[in-house]
Amino acid sequence: xxxxxxxxxxxxxxxxxxxxxxxxxxxxxxxxxxxxxxxxxxxxxxxxxxxxxxxxxxxxxxxxxxxxxxxxxxxxxxxxxxxxxxxxxxxxxxxxxxxxxxxxxxxxxxxxxxxxxxxxxxxxxxxxxxxxxxxxxxxxxxxxxxxxxxxxxxxxxxxxxxxxxxxxxxxxxx
Numbered sequence: 301x302x303x304x305x306x307x308x309x310x311x312x313x314x315x316x317x318x319x320x321x322x323x324x325x326x327x328x329x330x331x332x333x334x335x336x337x338x339x340x341x342x343x344x345x346x347x348x349x350x351x352x353x354x355x356x357x358x359x360x361x362x363x364x365x366x367x368x369x370x371x372x373x374x375x376x377x378x379x380x381x382x383x384x385x386x387x388x389x390x391x392x393x394x395x396x397x398x399x400x401x402x403x404x405x406x407x408x409x410x411x412x413x414x415x416x417x418x419x420x421x422x423x424x425x426x427x428x429x430x431x432x433x434x435x436x437x438x439x440x441x442x443x444x445x446x447x448x449x450x451x452x453x454x455x456x457x458x459x460x461x462x463x464x465x466x467x468x469x470x471x472x473x474x
Contacts, residue, residue, distance in 0.1 A: 327439060329458040331431055332446035337423065339463040341472040346419045350412060357408050364401050371397065430466045434458055 337343055371394050379387060435443045438458065446452050446459070 327441045328456055329435055329438060329440040329443045330446045330449060330452045330456050331443055331462050332457070332459045333427070334447065335459050336427065336463050336466065337420070339459075340423065340470075341467045342423060342470055343419070345472045346423075350415060353415075354408065354412055357404075361401070361405055361408060364397070364404070368394065368397050368401055426470055427462070427466060430469055431462055433469075434461050434465050 371390070375387070375390050375394060382390065431443055435458075438461075440458075443458070446457065
């Protein structure tokens with residue numbers, strides 16, 4: 301009963317707030333955070349560093365995968381040539397190598413993901429500061445992520461400005 305009595309008052313208050321906000325000019329900017337992240341020099345450098353750091357292990361995994369595929373192919377195509385004992389031995393070796401491959405692949409993926417997450421966390425915190433500074437410089441009242449918008453007028457997109465400001469504030473050490 302009490303909620304029914306309060307509803308008209310809440311509706312009236314919401315309408316007053318809405319008309320007040322409609323009278324004031326709201327300056328909005330839109331930033332495509334995904335595009336900004338991928339465009340920063342720091343992220344590009346970090347991706348190159350990750351490739352350098354983990355490239356050899358990825359190549360080793362690719363070699364192990366090829367070797368495993370060859371063993372499996374040999375097992376499937378030459379079953380008639382092997383004795384039961386030889387087939388059992390080959391099957392056991394394939395299973396052992398599959399487990400080793402899966403463990404190594406998972407360990408590598410976990411390590412790469414952990415590194416990537418650390419980088420994105422650091423850059424994400426810095427990016428918030430940069431977006432705030434760009435918004436203040438452009439006297440924007442609100443900045444939203446382009447991914448959560450259905451339509452964005454290109455003139456209010458500040459992604460390029462944010463990328464430039466980020467690269468200036470956090471230059472990559474070579």
